[in-house]
Amino acid sequence: MAPTLMGHETQEIGVERLSQQESSRYSKIHGQRPGTVLDRHTDGRHIALQALDVPLDRAGIWDRQSRKLVWEPKDTVALGWTSGGDQIVAVTHRYRGSARHPSQFLTIPESEIGYELRLASWPGLEPLASCELHLAKGWLDWVGASPAGNRVAVRWINEDSGGFILVEINRTAIKQLDGAEYHTTPNNISVPVFAPDGRNIVLACGRSDWWTTEEAEPLEGATHEVGHIAVYEMDFGTVREERVLVTIPSGWSPADPESPEAQLLGDPRFIGPTTFAIGLPNGEERSFDIDALGRLQ
Secondary structure: OOOEEOOOOOOOOOOOEOOHHHHHHOOOEOOEOOOEEEEEOOOOOEEEEEEOOOOOOEEEEEEOOOOOEEEOOOOEEEEEEOOOOOEEEEEEEEEOOOOOOOOOOOOOOHHHEEEEEEEEEOOOOOEEEEEEEOOOOOEEEEEEEOOOOOEEEEEEEOOOOEEEEEEEEOOOOEEEEEEEEEEEOOOOEOOOEEOOOOOEEEEEEEOOOHHHOOOEOOOOOEEEEEEEEEEEEOOOOOEEEEEEEEEEOOOOOOOOOOOHHHHOOOOOEEOOOOEEEEEOOOOOEEEEEHHHOOEEO
């Protein structure tokens, strides 16, 4: 199935963010207002949010009605519920560098940060299982659970690349799957999104300053590569990638070329069992089908 242009209504690009006004209504976490939406519970009342902080971001759970912080797990950068809503996964960090490291610092070397994935019951918050997370480089910043209930994807970002690692979960044990991962360049990646049946993960990756490199110049404008779509087959299967091209009028550029949204593709959104849509930085939204995508990597 070929990509389909769905119209010119702009889908939100990148992860969902609270407006400044909405953010100000939520109580602070570690002195900071939350701004990024990580997950929403199916009860409609609880929401997992993330606040920018130094050296690493902070995640917690808020009550959507009172806007109050109801759970602030220690040293947690990302949170998300499992598909059943009765468990919650947390990505936590710990400092493992020299004891002489200053107590106040703005940045920490990657090698001095260790990560752990923790599984707890919800809403009881009874600890169920945990495991250490290993990655060659980068920082972990997002976690999402498969609709099948047996896998968790954790996103990592580095200066020039990004990707995700996979963790197997059940009610009594969790473990990182060695070699089950995806990485790409540049680091303009979406969150990894599981297909409804849990058999694939879809991820979108944008290009920096994509509107400045012309591939062709048809009469109506220029064709540019804005990024690519990747489909990962569970657990250690093939990865298929497909370039995403757009045609824009000559001389066109984003309203704010310095904005991160100008470099990103939207987070994939499934609209059928194998069909998903993404927003493009030129205002389009396109649909793709998993079964028809890409070249083997």
